[in-house]
Amino acid sequence: MSTLFHMISGAPDPVAPFSHAVEADGWVFVTGQMPFKTTANDEPYPEGIEAQTHQVMHNLRTVLRGCGLDLSDVVSARVFLTRFEDDYEAMNAVYASYFAAHPKAVSLADPSSRKIRPMTASTPEPIHEARLWSDERWTARVIKNEDDDGWAVAMVLHGESEPALVGPWTMGRDKKNPKPLDVTAFHTLVKTANEVIRRHEQQLHAQLHRNLTVTFAGRRIRVSMDITPDDEGASATLTAEDAFGEVLGRSQVPPDFRLTPHSASAWVESAYARPA
Numbered sequence: 001m002s003t004l005f006h007m008i009s010g011a012p013d014p015v016a017p018f019s020h021a022v023e024a025d026g027w028v029f030v031t032g033q034m035p036f037k038t039t040a041n042d043e044p045y046p047e048g049i050e051a052q053t054h055q056v057m058h059n060l061r062t063v064l065r066g067c068g069l070d071l072s073d074v075v076s077a078r079v080f081l082t083r084f085e086d087d088y089e090a091m092n093a094v095y096a097s098y099f100a101a102h103p104k105a106v107s108l109a110d111p112s113s114r115k116i117r118p119m120t121a122s123t124p125e126p127i128h129e130a131r132l133w134s135d136e137r138w139t140a141r142v143i144k145n146e147d148d149d150g151w152a153v154a155m156v157l158h159g160e161s162e163p164a165l166v167g168p169w170t171m172g173r174d175k176k177n178p179k180p181l182d183v184t185a186f187h188t189l190v191k192t193a194n195e196v197i198r199r200h201e202q203q204l205h206a207q208l209h210r211n212l213t214v215t216f217a218g219r220r221i222r223v224s225m226d227i228t229p230d231d232e233g234a235s236a237t238l239t240a241e242d243a244f245g246e247v248l249g250r251s252q253v254p255p256d257f258r259l260t261p262h263s264a265s266a267w268v269e270s271a272y273a274r275p276a
Contacts, residue, residue, distance in 0.1 A: 008066030012036035012059055020063045028067050032080070033059040049087040053094040071098055085190060089135055089183050092126060130180035134158075140189050142169050142178045151178040155193040165193040210259050216268045221248065223264040227255050240272060248272065 004023040011020050014031065021030045035045045035055035046052050057071075064070055079095065081087050127134040131142040139156045150171065154163040170179040179185075211224035220243055227236045234255040240248040249272025257263070257275065267275055 006063075006067055008063045010039065011062045011066065013039050013041045015041045021067050023067065028064075028069060028073075030060060030063050030067075032078070033063070035059070049090045050094050053091050057095070057098050074099070085187055089126060089128075089186070092135070093128075096126075128181075131178065133181040133186045135186075135190075138186075138190050138193060140181055140186055142181060153181075153189065155189050157193070157197070165189070165196050167192075212259065212261060212264055214261055214265045214268060216265065219243075221268055223259070223267065225253070225257065225259045238267060238272075238275075240268060251275070 002024075005019040006021040006023065006028075008020045012033065014020065015034070018031055021028050023029075033056050034041075035052035036043060036059065037046060037055060046055055061071055064073065079091070081091060126136070127139070133140045137158055139158065141154050141156070143152050143154055145152055151169040152166055153169040155165040156163045171177075172179045208227040208229070209224065211222060213220055213222050215221070222241045222243075224239050224241070225236055226239070227234055236253050236255040236257060238249075238251045238253050238257070238259075240250070242248055249268075251267070251272055251274045253275055263275070267273075
């Protein structure tokens with residue numbers, strides 16, 4: 001397999017010892033670009049995520065054209081955003097304008113959280129309307145209160161039938177219509193909705209997984225109870241472990257079993273026999 005290493009005139013100088021692109025077995029792998037406006041790699045970035053995205057796309061096109069290609073030849077891309085929640089909407093609007101005719105397979109990486117967020121042609125198109133705003137995960141919808149007194153906003157996670165958050169929404173300046181949604185308001189709503197989900201998951205975890213420590217024969221023993229939900233009826237398991245994590249005993253119990261210091265001690269003293 002032959003390999004070609006491309007350094008493209010007019011493209012920003014690499015910030016490390018790598019090529020602008022590497023060609024192997026008919027494929028061209030392009031090194032990621034940053035929003036440098038000239039070939040110098042130590043100048044300030046343009047102001048704002050929109051201008052930075054345009055500059056990155058310009059730099060990528062320069063490299064591609066230097067290899068005899070263009071954006072229409074791209075089949076997959078990866079985007080790194082250091083402020084994902086703040087910049088995604090604006091970045092995606094600019095990015096999409098370069099691939100409107102043929103959407104590409106995309107992964108969005110959030111370096112701060114070390115997460116990769118996949119996007120494909122089936123990813124929902126963002127909506128930016130006064131009463132309806134969405135990204136690839138969330139939809140915010142401004143709705144009239146049932147009693148016709150004011151407005152509310154509902155946050156729905158894509159794929160879910162019920163909103164994760166419903167809260168009051170501000171009246172507009174005309175004191176009649178709701179305040180229009182915008183990027184800043186949507187990001188605040190997303191953060192709030194994510195926090196609601198996080199707290200719900202924490203509460204659910206606490207309900208399904210409980211533990212306490214008892215002392216028996218001079219040993220500290222950790223007793224945990226794990227409930228497994230099921231459409232046909234939940235089940236639960238008691239597990240005893242020593243200080244080194246070695247399992248000492250395990251037994252099935254009803255999901256409504258009350259795990260208390262007394263019941264845990266009784267179970268340990270019974271040599272881990274199934275509670276009556």
